[in-house]
Amino acid sequence: MMYTVDEIFSSFFEEKKSTFLSFLSPIDDMESLHVTLKNEHPKAAHIVWAKRYFNEFRQIVENNSDDGEPKGTSGPPVLNVMRGYELVEVGLLIVRYFGGIKLGTGGLVRAYGRSAKEVIAGASLVPFVFKELLTCKTIYSLVPRFEHYVMHHDLQVKERLFESDGVVWRFELSEAQKQAFLHFALAFERDGFSLL
Incomplete structure (x- = not known):
């Protein structure tokens, strides 16, 4: 089963005086979050990111940056952690402040991987379900019935x-x-319901 998030989660991790601030966000919020993080952390050495999302053909697209x-x-280890948790429609950004001690390539891979795991562990993951847009119209006298249905479902x-x-x-x-909504709504076609 695939998972996603409905809101932004963050965590903090320190390795040999370097600090890693991790942010897991819905894909729709990732770009604005990236801009915000650049503005809020001008002295950060790096803002590494990875993302996984679906294209219009329902194929998973992956991208990352070191x-x-x-x-x-940095980017690939974060992406690998996201794959391991089967996360989709999400972005993960990690702000790193260099602490003066070099971590080496293996140390960087481990630190970024751990940072990604920690923010995911603290997040409320929700099962991912494909959704599609449906547009319809009702006359005003049907609105209370449809509001009741929407609220109860x-x-x-x-x-x-x-x-x-x-x-x-x-x-x-x-x-x-x-399917359930159409079963309910199509009964009102003669009374002023229509699909658009």
């Missing part, structure tokens, strides 16, 4: 647009949620 550390000593409403003739709903649903 950010100036010796090639292969814990559906994720991405957006609601109130128009003159009804409400446009955008949901992010798993396959099982989609």
